[in-house]
Amino acid sequence: MVERLTLNDGGVIPQLGLGVWQVPAADVSAVVGHALAAGYRHIDTAAAYGNEEGVGEALRGSALAREDVFLTTKVWNGDHGRDRALAACRKSLQRLDVEWVDLLLIHWPVPSAGKYVDAWEGLIAARDAGLARSIGVSNFNPDHLERIIDSTGVVPAVNQIELHPGFMQPSLRAFHAQHGIVTEAWSPLGQGQVLRDPAVLETAGAVGRTPAQVVIRWHLQLGNIVIPKSVTPSRIEENFDVDGFSLSHEQMEALASLTGSRIGPDPATFSFGA
Ligand code: NAD
Secondary structure, three states: OOOOOOOOOOOEEEEEEEEEEOOHHHHHHHHHHHHHHOOOOOEOOHHHHHHHHHHHHHHHOOOOOOOOEEEEEEEEEEHHHHHHHHHHHHHHHHOOOOOOOOEEEEEOOOOOOOOOOHHHHHHHHHHHHOOEEEEEEOOOHHHHHHHHHHHHHOOEEEEEEOOEEEEHHHHHHHHHHOOOOOEEEOOHHHOOOOOOHHHHHHHHHHHHOOHHHHHHEEEEEEEEOOOOOOOHHHHHHHHOOOOOOOOOHHHHHHHOOOOOOOOOOOOOOOOOOO
């Protein structure tokens, strides 16, 4: 049973979902369809992933009501600015063929463009127009978060950030805790790299689960939203089958003490597509 976290705006989000970055547009409908059949009720996509149409197709093809699936998409770097962000949201809804998304995020802050506060105003407008039930950000550092909060008074519900054993972002997570922002972990499995770590393998052996299940359980116990990606049906099922065991304090600490680093771009400088 997937836990549901309550967001600072009263919204409720399933703690475990499926991420679809790099899932080819031609495959995404089958992949998401399989995940929904396996029990997933939370899908994370983005305009930049180029696969929103297929995600929408899978939703329509399932027997599920729109309310039963938590859907996230993101505004891309070239769509900062209030009106552009609002227009980008409307285009995403068209591609997804839905009337609203549950969560709309600014994908990256792109500090060099200097327009993320305006983009945030666009997301607030999208929420006020009923196009997004909750709004948040992704890859925002504390200084970016402070600026949008100070400028608008609206605290993001979520910050989706790179987070996995070996790259835990403690100061950013502390900032989130202080401000009531839920932490959502992207590349939660370290894009698969973390699964080969000896401490992860040892813990998996000790609890009789797979390395991926152990790392997903670790995120859940930390209170993170976690959105592992796979296109392989058996792994999609495996990553969702994380009930019935828990990690001890020592096992949590063993994973927390992995050494590692950022895999993805640095939010302070990333400006691709802007
Ligand atoms: P991930 O950490 O989820 O790793 C995915 C990879 O791990 C797979 O491609 C596969 O190689 C491996 N894997 C998955 N399940 C496995 C299993 N059970 N056994 C063995 N190997 C397994 O990496 P990700 O795709 O980068 O991140 C997940 C999601 O996070 C993305 O799909 C996307 O939705 C989101 N994301 C967001 C941003 C952002 O900027 N906001 C950036 C990257 C990813």
